[in-house]
Each structure stands twice: as structure tokens, then as C-alpha cells.
Amino acid sequence: xxxxxxxxxxxxxxxxxxxxxxxxxxxxxxxxxxxxxxxxxxxxxxxxxxxxxxxxxxxxxxxxxxxxxxxxxxxxxxxxxxxxxxxxxxxxxxxxxxxxxxxxxxxxxxxxxxxxxxxxxxxxxxxxxxxxxxxxxxxxxxxxxxxxxxxxxxxxxxxxxxxxxxxxxxxxxxxxxxxxxxxxxxxxxxxxxxxxxxxxxxxxxxxxxxxxxxxxxxxxxxxxxxxxxxxxxxxxxxxxxxxxxxxxxxxxxxxxxxxxxx
Numbered sequence: 001x002x003x004x005x006x007x008x009x010x011x012x013x014x015x016x017x018x019x020x021x022x023x024x025x026x027x028x029x030x031x032x033x034x035x036x037x038x039x040x041x042x043x044x045x046x047x048x049x050x051x052x053x054x055x056x057x058x059x060x061x062x063x064x065x066x067x068x069x070x071x072x073x074x075x076x077x078x079x080x081x082x083x084x085x086x087x088x089x090x091x092x093x094x095x096x097x098x099x100x101x102x103x104x105x106x107x108x109x110x111x112x113x114x115x116x117x118x119x120x121x122x123x124x125x126x127x128x129x130x131x132x133x134x135x136x137x138x139x140x141x142x143x144x145x146x147x148x149x150x151x152x153x154x155x156x157x158x159x160x161x162x163x164x165x166x167x168x169x170x171x172x173x174x175x176x177x178x179x180x181x182x183x184x185x186x187x188x189x190x191x192x193x194x195x196x197x198x199x200x201x202x203x204x205x206x207x208x209x210x211x212x213x214x215x216x217x218x219x220x221x222x223x224x225x226x227x228x229x230x231x232x233x234x235x236x237x238x239x240x241x242x243x244x245x246x247x248x249x250x251x252x253x254x255x256x257x258x259x260x261x262x
Contacts (some may be wrong), residue, residue, distance in 0.1 A: 005162055013198030014078040014165040016065060021074030022223070023060060033169045033223035034060050037074075040217065040226065047192050047199035048074065049209035050221030052227075059205045061102065062226070065200060066092050066136040066168050078166060088116060091164040095153040097172045099143040105154050106130065106139040130238065131158040132191065149180035156188070167192075169201040173208070182240075185212055189236060206256075210248050211238055218255045228255045 003242050018040040019110040020077050025032045034057040046070050065076055067086045076083045078090065091112075099108045110126050119126075133153040143151060146149040152172060159167060169188075173181045189212050192199050203209050209216045210232055218228040230252060234244055 012151055012165070013045045013196055014038075015044050015076045015080075016166065016198065016200070017075075017080075018061070019067070019075045019077075021061075021064065021071045021076060023057070023064065023069075023072045024223075035064075035071075036223035038219075038224065038226060039074075039138075040229075042198060042200065044198055045196055046214045047201065047212060048215045048217060049201045049203055049213040050217050050219060051203065051209050051256070052224060053207060053221050054204065056219050056222045057224035058219060059180050061219075062092070062168050062170055062200060062202050065166075068092070068181070072240060082195040088112070088162050089165045090168065091159040091162055091166070092168045093155055093159050093172045095174045097143070097151040099151060099154055101143050103141065103142075105135060105141050105143075105146070108143070108154055108159055109157045109221060111158060121208075125161050125163075126157075132160060133157045133187070142185050147180075148176050149184060152176065153187075156191070162189065163195075164197050167197045167199050169199060171204065174204070181208075186237075188212065188235050193236060206249050207240075207245075210245055210252065211240065216248075216252055218252060228252070 021035055021038045023035040025034060029232045038061065046248055050061065052058050052225070056243065064071050065083065067083045071083070088092070093109060106126055109129055110119055113122055128137055133156055135150065135153055135157065138150065146154065173184050174183060185208060195250065201212065213232050215232060216230045217226060219225070230248065232248060234242065237247065
């Protein structure tokens, strides 16, 4: 039997290898290059952020790692197995919670287990996931009764209930107000440390990337190449006023060509 999610020892997250990946989209018979020979290794249990100009290909790279699309050139693998499509061990959390309005919080969180035919045997995992994100008292609520932050917690519980080895985060906090966003950043880091998954975060927020990540990958304009791979050499928990965080933020802004504004 699977133990309580909050009490489990962290399990090994997935190792991700992106090898010489290029990708393009076809529009009206014309090729639009998006990624250009990107190679990247993410170690198990790392939390890595992708930064870069808007439209440079960050979300495209995340979708390729998720198996939602296939790279035009190159390979992507998880734990040595080539990624050729979606898999329950890889879960994507998007900017919008995408909750079904006619289902309760608990029923929304149950979706993954239900689709895989596991809900009857593993129903306890839904309650454990809700407890983990602090929503036990809202299990019977409907999405329209939730704040934006609570809705994202439901989305996070829906991801965690599947015990992912790789959690892919596509700007999941982008639409939240600043105070809720800071709280959710702390909660995501705590859940990552407790659960042991590997995380890949797409964000436009340099401070968010530095605060949450082990490493920050800075991409160039489209077609994207890797401009910098910066290790965030600070222990957790981190403090937003730490001078080293400010130094790293300035370094990354310099890579992005924005340091003169700070």
C-alpha cells in the first residue's frame, strides 16, 4: 500500500537528457525554426528554470520533454528511455488550472487516477494530495467557489496524486497576484523537497527562477539556443533579501541584456 504522501521519503525523480534538439513549426508551407541544437541534462531531483525572451521556445521545449510533441531533430529521454509520447510519470501543470467546473475539488483531483482505472484501489491518494496542498476542507467545493491561488493548489494536487517523477511547470503562477504568487513559490519548493520529483519550470520572472531553482537555463531569441546555464548555489529555505540572490538576479538580467534597467 502506498503510504501517506506527506510522510513518504522522497523518491528519485527522473533524469532528463535533451540531446541536440532542433524543432520547427510549419505555417502556410513555411518553416518557422523554434529551437536550434539544444542539449541539456537535468539530474534526478533537480528543479531547473527556463528563462528567455517571450516566444523564444521555452514552452515548446517543455512540451517536447512532456512528450506532447516530437522534436524535428534530436532526442529527449527520461531515465534513458526515449520520450515518444505522454506518460503518467510526466505531469504538466499549466498557467490556467483547467478545472472542470461541474466537478468538485476532490473529483477534479481524482481525474488522473480515474482515467487510469486506479481510483477504486488508490482513492486514499486523493485525500492525501488534498491534505498536502492544504485543501482538505474544500474537497466538496466547486471551482467557481475558489480563489485563483486555491484553484492552482487543486491543479497541483491533481498533478501530485499521480506521484510524478517529472513535474513540468508552464508558468503556473503567472496569473496570480504578487502575494499569492510568493506564497505558492514557497509551497512549490517545499513540496518539491518533500516529494523528490524532478522539476522543469518555464517562467518570465527572473526573481522567481532564482528563488526556486537549483539551476537557471537562459535561452536566446528564436530559434533558441542556450546562452547560459547558471547554478544557484544557495541552500533552502532561501530569503528574498539575500544579497547573493540579488547578485545572481543581476547576472541573469545581464545575460538577457536587461541589467542596465536595474
